[in-house]
Amino acid sequence: MRILIIDDSKFIGKMVGEMVSPKGHQFEHALDGKEALDLLEKDSKFDIILLDWNMPNLDGVGFLEEALEKKLHLCPIIMMTTENSPEKIMKAIGLGASEYIMKPFTPDILFGKIDQVTKRAS
């Protein structure tokens, strides 16, 4: 599986990389929504996107809006949140996100969600 992590935290990128790499998954890390859109325009072959909410330049919701407009929503997107705000989560789902997980999360939680959204998408 190819996984794209979009998060301005290098720590979160490293943490998720350490969770997915031992299972044989490939991953790329973009530090904000803008960097992720640039990357997806060149190479959209990802199976899952893990998307942070708060980021400089272009945040999670901004990324979803632009990705929707540019039709770059090519795979399931899981939002990574630090707050349980139903309003914000509904907005993200309305813009094409599939699911969300609360930070910090364990590998079991992450892979549980990935299984859930990839099964739904197939």
Ligand SMILES: [Mg+2]
């Ligand atoms: Mg952030």
